[in-house]
Amino acid sequence: MVGANILLVDSNRAHFENTLNVFSQIGIQYNLCFAKDDIQAWLMLTGDKKLSPLPKIMLIDINAEGINGIKLIEKIRLDIDLKSTLIFVISDINNDKNKRAALNLNIAGYINRSFEIEEMINFFSILNDYWNNIEFSS
Template sequence: MTILLVEDDEVDVMNVKRAFKKNNISNPLVVASNGIEALEVLRSVSPDRPRPKIVLLDLNMPRMGGIEFLKEIRQDPELSSLSVFVMTTSNEDSDKIEAFNLNVAGYILKPLSMDRFISAVSTLNSYWTLCEFPG
């Protein structure tokens, strides 16, 4: 199962990759640096490039931020059922409320220490390993 990471910060991208490696997560990881790129990834599927079923989403990004991206995918019948986990520095209640109103599966605050981040990714892996996703 492919996972889409929507993140504009290279250090955070490297931290996610490191946490995947530490947790022996071998799922393919596709990276987009903003919501517009992420939509292109999600809408350009082919037999050799399946659509990601899980999205790890930063909220604060250029061009199209996370909340805007969430609104867009929730209005698209092809994408509305994606499982989205927000991973962000925003501790604003308004962002949390808006994200949960847009049916996010979870909201994780950054920055965590590397150990806590690895643990959080391990928990996410347990979640998506246990869940059954439609074909």
């Protein structure tokens, strides 16, 4: 999937920059795109600013201020073109209600975000191996 898009939905641009840096260090060959909230993300998935190709993988901080991540995941799961998207929830906030809601929406995983560079490298290395060994729907 070299050159494919991954969409990160997070209200903190620094998280995007850190993730982009880790992708570069590891050699992840995906285009990392950034949406600051669920509204911008939805427009990037379906609107005039639609990403091409559509991302097969999304990373969403559902607990970030200004993001209604559960609502976004619900909309994705109902959309014929998006419902097979692999969604990983990442968050540094432990919110059991949101965690249960996300898991009930068939996310690929719920991950507690670490800001330690070594842990980020380890985490994204494992995900990259996974992403490169699974078959995505067309």
